[in-house]
Amino acid sequence: GENVEQHPSTLSVQEGDSAVIKCTYSDSASNYFPWYKQELGKRPQLIIDIRSNVGEKKDQRIAVTLNKTAKHFSLHITETQPEDSAVYFCAASKGNTDKLIFGTGTRLQVFP
């Protein structure tokens, strides 16, 4: 079945620096790739998503890139702030179902 690998498991950066989280997926039929942010004790919330017909998408300080050939996608956060500290999950799904297969998560810590 579909498998999503996510790296790194933890990431510490200084405020203002950039952070990059990478994911790879196994099923070439996957065509929807969301990223969720989960703060401690809270529910996951969608921060950005990308579909397979697009190579890059940007929303203010957050961007996602997708390489379908290599089956990997990445989250880029620029000018990090302490409030960006959370666990970030990537996920993948196929077109006829929204069953999301999640990565194992990246704990991002932004130090002031």
Added chain:
Amino acid sequence: GAGVSQSPSNKVTEKGKDVELRCDPISGHTALYWYRQRLGQGLEFLIYFQGNSAPDKSGLPSDRFSAERTGESVSTLTIQRTQQEDSAVYLCASSWGSGGREQYFGPGTRLTVT
């Protein structure tokens, strides 16, 4: 409007007991999902309901787990003869239709099996 709600927020049960977890999706959302999140781990897909279609049960870990949904409203996840390894946060999510749409998560039910 109201988001996805789940009850109870916390449940402590003895090993071997049955538990029932409830999810109320956002009104009008036709798709509903259950996920399990063990401590410090990612979200594990359990089951997916879409309208009147047969549910996708491919993520249920054993026959002790079952779920039902009444039309396009409330869903219940039942775990029979609970085991300690069932301890986790059970998250429900809902979305408009299918085909890569944002899933809105509930606050989860933290299940502890003693």
